Amino acid sequence: MSFETLQSPLRFLHSTLRDFRPPDWLQHYQCWWEKEGQGTSDHTDRAGTPPLRMFDLAGRRVDEILYSPDYWRMLKHGYQSGLIWRVSEENAVFPAALGIYLTSFYDPGLACPYTVSLSTYVPLLKHGDAELQERFLPRLLQKDETVWQGATWMTEIKGGSDLGANVETVARPSGTEWRLTGDKYFSSNAGAELAVVAARSEGAAQNVRGLALFLVPRYRRDGQLNYFIRRLKDKIATRSVPTGEIELRDSEAWLLGRAEDGIYLILEVLNVSRVANSMGSVGLAQRAMADAASFAQGRIVFGKPLIEQPLMRRQFEDRLHHLRAAAALAWKAVELLNEVWQERPPYSDRYHLFRLVAHLAKYWTAEVAVQTAKWAMEVHGGLGTLHEYRAERWLREAMILAIWEGPAHRQILDGLEVMERKHAHRLLFQLLAISVPASALQQIEARVEQHLALPREEKEAGAEAVFSELAVFTANSLLRAVE
Amino acid sequence: MSFETLQSPLRFLHSTLRDFRPPDWLQHYQCWWEKEGQGTSDHTDRAGTPPLRMFDLAGRRVDEILYSPDYWRMLKHGYQSGLIWRVSEENAVFPAALGIYLTSFYDPGLACPYTVSLSTYVPLLKHGDAELQERFLPRLLQKDETVWQGATWMTEIKGGSDLGANVETVARPSGTEWRLTGDKYFSSNAGAELAVVAARSEGAAQNVRGLALFLVPRYRRDGQLNYFIRRLKDKIATRSVPTGEIELRDSEAWLLGRAEDGIYLILEVLNVSRVANSMGSVGLAQRAMADAASFAQGRIVFGKPLIEQPLMRRQFEDRLHHLRAAAALAWKAVELLNEVWQERPPYSDRYHLFRLVAHLAKYWTAEVAVQTAKWAMEVHGGLGTLHEYRAERWLREAMILAIWEGPAHRQILDGLEVMERKHAHRLLFQLLAISVPASALQQIEARVEQHLALPREEKEAGAEAVFSELAVFTANSLLRAVE
């Protein structure tokens, strides 16, 4: 593959996944980014966290987020192109996954609104009753600029890993509905018209079993705000998505599914987001490499382009391989998600396999994104450290992709668990058997089983090495199968 | 070593380098940082690139950099503590190296002014004639707030690696003096009272042999500005040092040493800076770890502190080892520099050994700093992505330390050269023989020699792997010797 291919998300995907043919709408979407979207993405990042206008001049609480008009156009363009409504029409997650990958090449932060809108649509579709679906589903699937956005708010101030202990938002029944009160601390897409929110009904257990998932619209039926944005968080990147602290104060809410299944619904939401994050990480890593390649082609050092210096060339080649393998891994996560996304508990083996691949993909693609972006900055030399150019942005963006939806530590431990409890690694090795020599497979299998047989403490302590080996092995194997 | 030790630069150094005893002035300097300096460092980073007031109200060009008054106090405090003047008094580079390490724990950017002041002092001391020394040396060694700062300006717009081709600044003789005209593109410590500047005298060769090193004060003898700051660069970090684009316009200048030795003088300057950068990287990496440890001690997950989770604990232990080994490597570079810093060409073998160790140290400590800072952000989870807290700052700072004074690519190729041309690796292996089993030494020696025997193209292409192996081996070996 020539480095030139890096410059186009769709050409790159096509030349990595043998069978992939980009649909027309996606071609148009890429053209739009090249022609119009890119400038807005640059400006939105430069502008930093937008101001939040909490009150209008008449003293009414409005919680208006003051992006540029451009921003809103850019944001709506993705919805109108079909990142969400096509998921419904095609009954498949591919439109969202591909759209998120493509978006992330140009603006990794903007992929978040689409991701959380998808992660709102899915539980509503699977777990909402008829009335809820009738009221809210069409809003999320509008094809014009009146489309509603979704959001998924779980994390509270004490941290996002241990939700069972840390969710303090309380749900109180109110007729057939509920009222929620509590504070969410990292709330992506603050200002969304519809959010799914983790809360604990009064008296429920103080652990993960006590959690339930609720649907919370932005406005009450009387037109008042149904939740408040305490402030927007001043993040280092993904400035195209407003992340806020949310105050729920007797907020109107509806329960999704059965209260006792809450934790499963929450994890379903997270798993969708992890897959989206993986595709986004690939798009971002590709972008960082694409920019590095352009630069290294134009920069003359010791008489020839930087990219033609042997060491630099080798680095490009190695990294391109890793990028393609990461793409194959992320794509497998998408394919598996597409098989299982409508499953409800109890889940099939295929679902457990999906979970393991999703953890591997989230972990590894983010790592590739960070290391690629870091290296791309170094390729730019001093210019890579200046806000004036794009290189430094990709590392900032990558760090957020590495952290949200759970950092490496979380993916490793959760991946360990699904191997221990569901033997998902065995399902994985079956999957890889197609493209991998048996001997290689036996070797990694032995390595994993040995590790799983260790005492708990030791098993956890040493999990990073084995998990990263497994991720690299899986990615390389999958690449061999599809390229 | 307990993680608690990470919180104190001097305690950490003491417990890593068996023989190190922090002098009193350094203890006081650390106390000052804890009590006063830290807040100013935080504020300076938050405030971003300072404004540059180019003209006063009367229309006179003044190029005044508008930091807070606090900043200037913080900056001068290091000079007054003796980071530079003690080098002269003790005739040793240790005060600067230790001061820079300590400073970097609290403000990695502020280490730069001290580094470039040292790198101005050294060539003036070694290569300046009596008149120049009399005029300028005392200024750089003042013990009060009237002290002058130095600066080292080489890089121009076409890039900093290939100085031979890219320096377009011209030096024209003017009596016994010179006049310089040209633009410097990455000029750290813009506004310094005295700079050493690379330029090419009219008619000199268009390669590295044509370069010479000049001394340029901020003000002309008539009190006018002797150089102009076109603008300050909007860097992602090291905001405690103003980096600017400098316009030299018939600027008064003095030649240092002989014109034909220019490139050696320039490389001497760079090598001093690389060692300083290595100590700074260790200080910064330690800081990132120290903050991660504090956080992980306070954060409760699944019923106990995050730092006590087995996987997290293992990560802390592994990284602490790497940090200590990096400290041993950087310290060896300091010790070697201290042996050779007053050498002039032709250089001794010891100097070549120093060069190799300096390249290894610059390369590896920066890598450790970046990876540690990246991981420390992940330990903080979502909080690690917020400007509100310190975690994200350390990664920004680390990226600059990794890039300036030459990124990895540069260190690897220059390291390769000193091994090829001066067999510096053999000197290194002799050095390590004290603390390393012969068998291990033979193995790495074979690995390196084999690599050096490859055809040029292949040798360069594959240099990264062997160089990083060598760096890790050296660092670990040195740690074993000192701890």
Add this chain to the structure above:
Amino acid sequence: MSFETLQSPLRFLHSTLRDFRPPDWLQHYQCWWEKEGQGTSDHTDRAGTPPLRMFDLAGRRVDEILYSPDYWRMLKHGYQSGLIWRVSEENAVFPAALGIYLTSFYDPGLACPYTVSLSTYVPLLKHGDAELQERFLPRLLQKDETVWQGATWMTEIKGGSDLGANVETVARPSGTEWRLTGDKYFSSNAGAELAVVAARSEGAAQNVRGLALFLVPRYRRDGQLNYFIRRLKDKIATRSVPTGEIELRDSEAWLLGRAEDGIYLILEVLNVSRVANSMGSVGLAQRAMADAASFAQGRIVFGKPLIEQPLMRRQFEDRLHHLRAAAALAWKAVELLNEVWQERPPYSDRYHLFRLVAHLAKYWTAEVAVQTAKWAMEVHGGLGTLHEYRAERWLREAMILAIWEGPAHRQILDGLEVMERKHAHRLLFQLLAISVPASALQQIEARVEQHLALPREEKEAGAEAVFSELAVFTANSLLRAVE
């Protein structure tokens, strides 16, 4: 008076008020500003609204305002110099009034913390019971950096003029104490250790009679925050005082005086602030003129300094006169305040005279400050529109002085009321009789009485003209008496 005198607050005051001799501490305070404070003031303005860190890394709400360390030193310096504690020691308001005038020459925003600390001290001194005084008075009068700051929080989201209708903060009794719940919208000196707060006890009348004044410390007895800062307001100026939106949530509070006197206590507080605002406006207007004079002396136009052009010179002379008259007016307000500041209702005639003079002074000095600052910008020409220089700052600052403590509209109507209901204008004319020819006095007296005899609607509608005439007349007359 030469324009040179404008450059020194104390020399200006001395040469305007014949009998004024600046005490030593004030001389030192001015020296400190010249030498140290000025730079911090510039930087604080440039830095804009400081960030608010709402939570620490452990998730505890802390509401920490992130100014530079310099700022805190600058702020504390005024307290330590004695702006507040000298009021207690000398049992007179002069130290505060003079200190606020002097501060405002260098940093009009910083005068606010001193003003509201005074306005917290005074009601506590007058209306607090022995226990409250014992607990809190010494804190406000500390002479070192442990001194507490005060604050005065009345205004809520619906507006500050009609407090009777708009205060919705509720006070509920809790033993001998109270608990306050409500939101304050313009809260100067957010973060102060002690605030006086207007609230309505449950069931009290929905008008001004229902208001009472409470004392609210920053921390509860258990060490938790007793009020929250929802956000800091992004003001155009006075950036040296953090103005926030305050959330009182069951906040521990103590009643000051009797609940039924609440509105009087509130007005007493406001009146102190108005006098302080008047002195601040004079200091600010003087500063704008001083800077304009410096500039116009240095700027050469058509062959001579701008200030020597006849039209420009005339403008300087006219404005200097107005400035001195404004100073005389503000000073009279101070003297009257000093006579009556310890009065309690029912008030003496002297108090009513004070009120009228305070309204005239607040109104007129602010108008002088705005118009002087506007004109000073014009004197600077294009340079006057740049953030780089100070000229534009003074107009921003002046606009805030004109608005807070009630804009012109409010002063005029309240001034009208005290003339109608208390005949305060007659007391004023008696006061002026000393320095004004009887004929002139009769003329203005007739003008005022005629106006007061108009039907209500017409009287209010036309009040601006007569009030501004009265202000100018009073200011000029007072100047004649003191100069």
Add this chain to the structure above:
Amino acid sequence: MSFETLQSPLRFLHSTLRDFRPPDWLQHYQCWWEKEGQGTSDHTDRAGTPPLRMFDLAGRRVDEILYSPDYWRMLKHGYQSGLIWRVSEENAVFPAALGIYLTSFYDPGLACPYTVSLSTYVPLLKHGDAELQERFLPRLLQKDETVWQGATWMTEIKGGSDLGANVETVARPSGTEWRLTGDKYFSSNAGAELAVVAARSEGAAQNVRGLALFLVPRYRRDGQLNYFIRRLKDKIATRSVPTGEIELRDSEAWLLGRAEDGIYLILEVLNVSRVANSMGSVGLAQRAMADAASFAQGRIVFGKPLIEQPLMRRQFEDRLHHLRAAAALAWKAVELLNEVWQERPPYSDRYHLFRLVAHLAKYWTAEVAVQTAKWAMEVHGGLGTLHEYRAERWLREAMILAIWEGPAHRQILDGLEVMERKHAHRLLFQLLAISVPASALQQIEARVEQHLALPREEKEAGAEAVFSELAVFTANSLLRAVE
């Protein structure tokens, strides 16, 4: 006129100028502002001075101004609507004058690019030779987004009033062309494709007679930059026009007209800008009032809307009258400009009358804008001091309108001169005779003639009072004639 009319620029103009009927294109332009432009204007002001990217990644100087994409759309919309090309098609200045007025209601800064494009078009049309016109005129008159912008750069670092002494830019002949070298200090619309620039040809007199006017395109014939933007100035307002410091370095240039007429050409340019500034000031003052009216209608104080309080209502009525009179005055300046704009020296009496009216209009409309905006902030109370709302913006904008094209001081002295030397006041009184009673006219005539008869020093010193009286008298008289 109801206050409601204030909300629409075209309705306001229609109801003030009896005979004015807004053309269709202007109606559409206003609709566009309401629907799309307003948000972009708000965002552009909030975003502050845009960054300037001086070099691209390849090290080429590019001087790219980094506004949002929205901005460029907003900017181009005015050109495409016909603010400039209609002047050519209709052979009249009305389209520009009306468009600038309307633009200023929504974004006073954006009116500047149109103004200076007009002021570039006019001298090129009047004084350019056939070749120049052929090359450049069509570019300025393009109807699509390829349209070129103009700019008018006179002022240098020593100030803009005394051009004769302060212009140091030198023009050297180069065949039939010229090369310019020098620095311009306040250069509006930096980055414009074509600028008219004041310079002094080598050896020319060191006074106004030595000045000539040149045409300078952005790019040289070889595609390189023909001038450089040293930096953008950080202004308090008019952020929709990038104002920069311009470096001319042997810049390709063409002489406009005859060198010895230079000063006349420069003054013609200034006079066009003054008229545009007058219309802009009216639009801005109207906007400030419109916003104040909306606010005062919505704010309830003491039981009824603020705007219905008698004093407030009276202020609105008085100010509305002043606004309408200012509009009549500005409009008369437009009508006179339209009569004389194609005159060349020697000028007719009508031209001298135009000059006087232009000075009166520039002076008085800016004063009305500033005072209206200041008062509108006070109407908003505390909300008027917050960046969050629009009120404070209008005062910032107004201050710039008051200062550029010469502050009051300049207009008064230049107005004085045209009365003294050309007796323009007598022409003015003839003009006003239609709508003013003879007695009133005699009174003001006597006042003016008396003043003109004073000794020079005294005449200048006292000029402000008589000039402002004349301005108010003229404005009121003109209003009577047209309403």
